[in-house]
Amino acid sequence: MILITGANGKTGRAVIKALLSKGERIRALVxxxxxxxxxxxLGEMEVVTGxxxxxxxxNEALVGIRAVYHICSAMNPDEVQIGQIIIQAARLAEVEHFVFHSVIHPVIQEMPHHQKKLMVEELLVNSDIPYTIIQPGVFMQNILESWxxxxxxxIFQQKYFTTQETRICMIDLEDLAEAAAIILTHPGHTWASYELSGPENLSLSDMLAAMEHHFGHEIKVETPQDEMFAAQLKKRGSGDYQINTILKMFQHYNEHGSIGNSNVLTWxxxxxxxxxSSFIHRTLRL
Structure with missing residues (x-):
């Protein structure tokens, strides 16, 4: 049986669907x-709360579990402590394979959530539990918030791009979920860290060209100021840590982009x- 933590988020749900399509037995932790x-x-599975x-x-959620796919909620200030707890539980349960959902380029320490994920990676590497660390790029599905x-x-509302030089390597969440299912169900993926990116390092003009091709009309761009964006996040229930971390993330993307390579995901x-472009086309057909 495979345990998925953070199961009710968009990533957890995608991974669950991919595993269920392979006939795997799932326990979801919500x-x-x-x-x-x-x-x-989503389908037949065991669900536990905690x-x-x-x-x-x-500890109870890990009883009888063969493998874990661990997802911590985005921008969680307690991510390192949560990592310590679940790694301890996995060791106690003698889990055979622990897959950690990290982030692309966790070495970038000016983004607090990258710093925390790198610390959890270190805890996992030192745990002696057979592991795979997945470091995905930005999800294409993130633009659905302004769909x-x-x-x-x-109108495309976004915070990723403020210059023509900024480039972001995005990954389709469906590809990430398929890759996660393969990693969890096929041998040969333990003791590895995988940077997973899509096939393009996109500029804003690249994204607009794809959108305009499929929508059939001009797309305008709106980039909210930090104060307005922070107020929107606060209205949705985000705390100060989450808001400040998200703003630092976008500041870094605007200054440096987030470049990736798709060779590992292709393999x-x-x-x-x-x-x-295929993601936009598929979304329009839903």
């Missing part, structure tokens, strides 16, 4: 009981990863 029915709508800061609850305005008004999938 935080609240009201999330159980929603996650069960706070990942609760060692006892995490309503994009599809209804032709794992056995095919070329999906490009941004």
């Amino acid at each position: 935080r609240r009981t009201e999330q159980i029915e929603d996650i069960k709508s 706070d990942m800061l609760d060692q006892k609850a995490v 309503k305005m994009l599809s209804e008004k032709g 794992i999938l056995g095919r070329k990863p999906n490009d941004f």
